[in-house]
Amino acid sequence: MARVYLSLGSNLEPRRHLSAAINELRERFGAIAVSPAYRSRSVGFDGADFVNLAVGLDTELSPEALNDWLHALEDRHGRRRDVPRYSDRTLDIDIVFYDALVLDGPGHLQIPRKELQHAFVLRPIADIAPAFRHPVSGLSMAELWAAFPAGHEPLQVESLPD
Numbered sequence: 001m002a003r004v005y006l007s008l009g010s011n012l013e014p015r016r017h018l019s020a021a022i023n024e025l026r027e028r029f030g031a032i033a034v035s036p037a038y039r040s041r042s043v044g045f046d047g048a049d050f051v052n053l054a055v056g057l058d059t060e061l062s063p064e065a066l067n068d069w070l071h072a073l074e075d076r077h078g079r080r081r082d083v084p085r086y087s088d089r090t091l092d093i094d095i096v097f098y099d100a101l102v103l104d105g106p107g108h109l110q111i112p113r114k115e116l117q118h119a120f121v122l123r124p125i126a127d128i129a130p131a132f133r134h135p136v137s138g139l140s141m142a143e144l145w146a147a148f149p150a151g152h153e154p155l156q157v158e159s160l161p162d
Contacts, residue, residue, distance in 0.1 A: 009092045037052065
């Protein structure tokens with residue numbers, strides 16, 4: 001079993017889509033760790049604010065099979081793939097870490113994700129896995145978050161329905 005950390009985000013009906021995605025992840029993978037949700041400005045385009053959170057789970061799936069399963073989950077929630085990469089989204093789920101694996105693969109499968117440089121990815125993972133160490137830098141998520149210029153990308157805690 002591999003320990004995996006995912007980043008989930010939405011800026012189109014985020015409460016509905018993120019809650020539904022968490023429920024589907026629980027149904028498929030059992031017990032999962034879920035971070036607080038955070039509202040932040042869209043990055044890379046002018047759009048509505050995003051709500052992001054992180055999930056930690058254990059899986060027997062390979063990174064490629066997990067990525068395919070997550071793409072199908074996004075698609076079930078209306079994710080459009082015929083629009084620019086940086087655009088509004090019902091659901092966006094990325095594998096940020098897969099154990100200590102470093103991988104550049106097909107289907108935008110990049111582990112660890114470069115988006116970890118953003119508060120909306122780093123903070124939620126630091127919340128649920130502060131001692132997890134980045135496989136390249138060796139720094140813990142708590143250390144990375146402590147060094148992050150938090151005022152540069154402000155986050156607001158957002159409540160989601162259970």
